[in-house]
Amino acid sequence: MTTQLDILVSAAQINQRVEELTAEIADRLDEEAVVIGLLQGAFVFMADVVRGLARHGKTPRTDFLWLSSYGDSHESGGRINVLADLQKPIGGRQVLIVDDVYDTGRTILFAKSYLASKGAREVLTCLLARKPLAAELPAPDYLGFDLPDRFLVGYGLDDAGRGRGLPDICAVKT
Numbered sequence: 001m002t003t004q005l006d007i008l009v010s011a012a013q014i015n016q017r018v019e020e021l022t023a024e025i026a027d028r029l030d031e032e033a034v035v036i037g038l039l040q041g042a043f044v045f046m047a048d049v050v051r052g053l054a055r056h057g058k059t060p061r062t063d064f065l066w067l068s069s070y071g072d073s074h075e076s077g078g079r080i081n082v083l084a085d086l087q088k089p090i091g092g093r094q095v096l097i098v099d100d101v102y103d104t105g106r107t108i109l110f111a112k113s114y115l116a117s118k119g120a121r122e123v124l125t126c127l128l129a130r131k132p133l134a135a136e137l138p139a140p141d142y143l144g145f146d147l148p149d150r151f152l153v154g155y156g157l158d159d160a161g162r163g164r165g166l167p168d169i170c171a172v173k174t
Contacts, residue, residue: 022052
């Protein structure tokens with residue numbers, strides 16, 4: 001990736017925050033809980049969350065919901081598309097949605113409503129990062145970091161498919 005980047009959150013800071021979050025989450029999750037990652041951006045964060053939960057004695061079932069609002073653009077298109085649905089039913093279960101960035105709120109609010117319509121007993125949210133615009137929206141149940149309104153890459157976040165494997169959360173220099 002040849003784009004110039006500013007490191008906003010280091011890998012060490014991410015690891016520390018994930019450990020703090022999973023300690024909190026483990027206290028609330030029941031034995032039948034399902035952790036659902038929103039693809040593609042949340043896959044790295046979700047992997048760390050479920051490993052952290054295991055360190056705290058919780059081994060929830062996992063699943064994925066592939067939603068898209070960005071495509072290859074830096075701007076959300078506003079319309080949420082379900083690209084791939086859950087693989088197993090969630091009726092009557094507690095669900096923890098793990099997502100990457102809380103920006104406009106459209107994706108996470110859509111996911112909450114969608115999973116509730118599939119019969120989830122309780123829908124909790126865990127977001128890696130929140131941008132300033134989302135401060136006016138309902139707060140997530142669990143939040144990693146408040147970050148500036150910049151385009152983010154690394155730790156699962158991408159710029160048109162590039163940069164997901166970077167260990168830090170970075171902002172693309174404009």
